Amino acid sequence: MEHPLPHRVSRLCGATLPDGAVVDIDIGRRDGHAVVTAIRPGFPSGELADTAIDLRGFVVLTAPAEPHAHLDKALSWDVLNPPFGDLGAAVESWRGGSAGLTEESFHRRATAAAAALLRNGTTAIRTHADILGGPDPLRGIRAIDRVRRELAGLLDIEIVALTPPTAEAALLDAALEAGADLVGGAPHLAPDPAAEVERLLTIAEAHGIGADLHVDEFLDGDHHTLAHFAERVRDWPSTRTRTAGHCCRLGTMDAAELAELLPAVARSGLGIVSLPITNLYLQGWDRPVATPRGLTALSALLAAGVPVAAGADNVRDPFNPVGRSDALETASLLITAGHLPPAQAVHLVTDGARAVLGLPAAGVRVGARAELLAVRGTGLLDIVANAPADRIVIRDGAIVSISRTDHRTAIFAELEFS
Known part of the structure; x- marks a missing residue:
């Protein structure tokens, strides 16, 4: 039976968990939210209730969250036709090309990118949006705020105002009025990185909000700012967001320097976000032999007890020409390039x-929010390796997206059509 979407469900039957267990999952309402109310061994048979969904042959995960998107830049590669190149080339290409992009262009591309994330299972997004140059610097932020309002009930979107060093405080104030939630920026690109960290965090404190900064997105150099960021926010209220994205320089630090820095990062409450697909593309262009990779020190951060998340970052824009807007793509790269075990990835x-974004706990645990992704497959490694398109996305206990594929292959023609 076909259901209109969103379609609220009360039970998921025969779902396979990442550990291989096959279960039924009951979903109810508590304090205005859908939560998991019971989990029991499940092997459905016979007719299912109208609000029950047969998930035999599907693996069920906590719905992914995208901790670091750029919805304003997304899908602009074909529009701007930028050169291939490193971070500096991408920045220059975007600065020049974005001047010709209208608010409608930002809205159209951001909507398409958000829809792709939702189809693939993501139910919460934190996106950076540039304070642009020119006479209308907030048009990207306004466009994404409009997308957020249009997709309310399907996706949660949080906006970070990505602030250039040349932007005055009044312009950042206006960005927050236009819909931004957090202060952002890339201090390592400023003439005085430490002063830029101080400036951005002071503005965040004045507004009583958090900060999500691009941090140390390079492989070599002593102008890294993570230590300053960590020290500066150590005494912030525990509920105030403090996030450092990229942190590529950690991946090239020697063991002694890393061991000295990580305890301070852990004490600060900072969440670290790794962006494998973009940083594998952007970093290392200057070393054609034994090319270093642009990932942060994933295993060391996790061992130190630092909260770590991973995201897709840029999708088909000057900073990354590819990308599927799929958390399973990011997980696969964490395994192959980051050497993490599949479950950890x-x-x-x-x-x-979700933890780094400050979202409530979700997934297949009693009392957790019913934010779930079901992917057709035999187990966790199977769905990461193959990233099947057959998916059911559940947000707040309701199905908000269903994707199905149909395979017809010549070698099986007699079986399929006889």
């Missing part, structure tokens, strides 16, 4: 990402 794009 998936954690960084699901429960770990």
